[in-house]
Amino acid sequence: QKEVEQNSGPLSVPEGAIASLNCTYSDRGSQSFFWYRQYSGKSPELIMSIYSNGDKEDGRFTAQLNKASQYVSLLIRDSQPSDSATYLCAVRPAGGTSYGKLTFGQGTILTVHP
Amino acid sequence: GAVVSQHPSWVICKSGTSVKIECRSLDFQATTMFWYRQFPKQSLMLMATSNEGSKATYEQGVEKDKFLINHASLTLSTLTVTSAHPEDSSFYICSAPPPGPRRTDTQYFGPGTRLTVL
Numbered sequence: 509q510k511e512v513e514q515n516s517g518p519l520s521v522p523e524g525a526i527a528s529l530n531c532t533y534s535d536r537g538s539q540s541f542f543w544y545r546q547y548s549g550k551s552p553e554l555i556m557s558i559y560s561n562g563d564k565e566d567g568r569f570t571a572q573l574n575k576a577s578q579y580v581s582l583l584i585r586d587s588q589p590s591d592s593a594t595y596l597c598a599v600r601p602a603g604g605t606s607y608g609k610l611t612f613g614q615g616t617i618l619t620v621h622p
Numbered sequence: 623g624a625v626v627s628q629h630p631s632w633v634i635c636k637s638g639t640s641v642k643i644e645c646r647s648l649d650f651q652a653t654t655m656f657w658y659r660q661f662p663k664q665s666l667m668l669m670a671t672s673n674e675g676s677k678a679t680y681e682q683g684v685e686k687d688k689f690l691i692n693h694a695s696l697t698l699s700t701l702t703v704t705s706a707h708p709e710d711s712s713f714y715i716c717s718a719p720p721p722g723p724r725r726t727d728t729q730y731f732g733p734g735t736r737l738t739v740l
Contacts, residue, residue, distance in 0.1 A: 551731040
């Protein structure tokens, strides 16, 4: 079982729709969860971070965390063509000596078509 | 916000040669930096953790003698790919956690270095 697993893509949604991206993780002690967006040929950029159960909203983006189910999701409302990218779920493992060390999921390719 | 730079942004080299990639934190000190590798259509895989003033910590399966990491100052870490081969062609990305109380927060990523080995 992969440590961080994302729903297989690619995901295609029409402009203006809600895009839903999902991620599960295996380390029950994980405390920090992140969603990154990566355009082709570029490095990842942080979209959302979430640390507590529940929802966290930032503009058109909403991250949801359920630690009991070891599940984190990202909703993108009013999707735009510029949102077309690969979305990476990242989890910071519990414990360890390297602060900031992240484990990434395999990514979900999102395409928003006009 | 904090900025991390990488140099070069892309490099093409012949098989058997060595290539050095630099990662710099521009406006903050980074005692720890991370090196990732990303093959086409795959996710980021952590290669090693670079520690200022001490040896790097390599992830399982990463050859430490092939991927030499030096973190000689608080703002610079280097990754040297020794005796590069075509299978080493990849996108190499470094990152650093923010300093101070937010060091358990996420990481600042460099723009990446595209390595092509002919």
